[in-house]
Amino acid sequence: MGIKQIAKLANVSIGTIDRVLHKRGGVSKETEKKILKIIKETGYQKNMTASRLKLASVKKIKFAVLTPETDNEYSYWRLPKEGVYKALDELKELGVKVDDYQFAGSSASFKKASEAIFLKNYDAIITVPFFQEECNTLLKKAKSRNMPVVFLDTEIELNDKAYFIRQNSHVAGMVAGRLLHGLVGSSGKYFIVNILNDRGIQVNNKQREDGFRAFFDSIGEDVSINTINHPLNDTFRVTPEMESWFKGDDLKGIFVTNSRAHLIPEILSKYEVSNTFLMGFDLNKKNLEYLQDNQIHFLINQQPKYQGYVAIKNLFNFLTKQDDSELQLDIPVEIMVKEHFSSL
């Protein structure tokens, strides 16, 4: 059932059908009505393959991808990009293009990069919402140009409608609470470690902390939970207060709210802290080594590569099929233990 049959049924040419399908105008009310009726009755659906085959040569779909700098080889932000390029590989014959933009740590740098993006004509933007004000600006401008924006990694409050493909960090914190509590119990002591950057704590790290505490609220246990806020770019400094917390034989559970759980084991052994269970985020090399070594007990995977992959794929589906149902996506809170890697 193609455009040709529809044309025959309506006694018009395929050009006219196309004008109706794409609301290109220049069709009499009457003809339009007749055609719409037939489309509805026959349940006609456009063949996207044929459509893209034609369009790939005349109207490219262009994405701007704006991520934090991927300076070093192990940078986390390489992973979403890998996913982006995997998706691109699948879609390039359909006329999809991707341009890469980066920003450094500052909001000014993000602003500059996003302005550069608006100088060109993209069909959609994929980025990361680290700076609320600048994201609102970006979103507003994108809206006025009818460009969808997909944010990866973190969800924040914004003024206009945006899509988020990210893990629910509150849930991740709750799950972390459940798991550590299983090992440590209600009589033990808990530590939340937030590694801060120049701008303070990252939004999703805070959401994870809140989720962690919410878990203990939900089970009605009044356990001891200390928060340790520690600047990055510094060797981990143990304050006298922390030292006193660490003392004692009771079980301890440490929840690192970002990817730096690997900083902790060294401290623990230096201060001879025992009976301790440690969990954190992300399957980076150092974290995985400590997981193998039983010094990290759980890691939560955010599937960063998949986030990038699915952002491109689902934006493409949205732009070609108007189906935005998969642009608002929960990445599952995937718990990893040592044994997950035992078959590799």
Add this chain to the structure above:
Amino acid sequence: MGIKQIAKLANVSIGTIDRVLHKRGGVSKETEKKILKIIKETGYQKNMTASRLKLASVKKIKFAVLTPETDNEYSYWRLPKEGVYKALDELKELGVKVDDYQFAGSSASFKKASEAIFLKNYDAIITVPFFQEECNTLLKKAKSRNMPVVFLDTEIELNDKAYFIRQNSHVAGMVAGRLLHGLVGSSGKYFIVNILNDRGIQVNNKQREDGFRAFFDSIGEDVSINTINHPLNDTFRVTPEMESWFKGDDLKGIFVTNSRAHLIPEILSKYEVSNTFLMGFDLNKKNLEYLQDNQIHFLINQQPKYQGYVAIKNLFNFLTKQDDSELQLDIPVEIMVKEHFSSL
């Protein structure tokens, strides 16, 4: 860079290029050599979209899907099928067809259904390896017709090469050991519950049991692990031996190797077994209810829908692009706790 440019470079017509690309023969050695050289130099890649647009109307790709009966509404086997139909929905405009076959509990029924499949002409078969002998027969016949076969759910030993898209059940058992051990510790008692069907224990249930025991071996703890083999289609019967196992105040961990963990809580309360942690497989309605109720502590998700989806998608990629790298697939051992469902 399309077939047209290649033709121009080689000073031949596009028909001849196509003959070389598809090894259709009827091309002189010399011309072929020249063309292959140009293809290599230019890095030409066939545009699959254009190819499928044409082929969709002349050469359909047909899959036979053979699963256990999906008699009742909650049948597990509906889920892979949902995935199959989701994939079909995406691929049908590319000329993909799926036929559904079912088998009942017996190997004879499986045999009969697979014979019916071979009466028609399919490009690939997707099924479940419950019967070793019959699967070997099927695989042999498929091989002689050059049909790939993808098995879902379970991996078993077979004589010929086959693809498996399933969870590594041994790893799943190890992960289960790790988690239950975290809750129960080394001084507790462990129970493995295998629910048997007419043919005895299912292969992947056994693999899970082995993995569970292997975990305790790996950590060098000599803990008490009792295996309870219980027939299905029967109310759960507690033998005097089991009753004696259940007694005592020590912590207990129960690992149900299939989807029936939901049978256990009732027994436990009837026999007043306390201090018990329970884990099993699959996110069926009853299991999820007990998870919410803190009577099941962990569930492992096998992503059955995704298994069906990815089987079709990746078979399609294999048949159209010769890329079989994703037909041998490990479904991650996804651990679910109550909090995973807290945002729904």
Add this chain to the structure above:
DNA sequence: CTGAAAGCGCTTACAG
């Protein structure tokens, strides 16, 4: 052994 032509279903520029 090779080429020219028709066609897959859709899109668009042009002519009327």
Add this chain to the structure above:
DNA sequence: CTGAAAGCGCTTACAG
């Protein structure tokens, strides 16, 4: 306001 025609990149049946 509408139609006829060319074309996206590939495939194949036909003619030579």
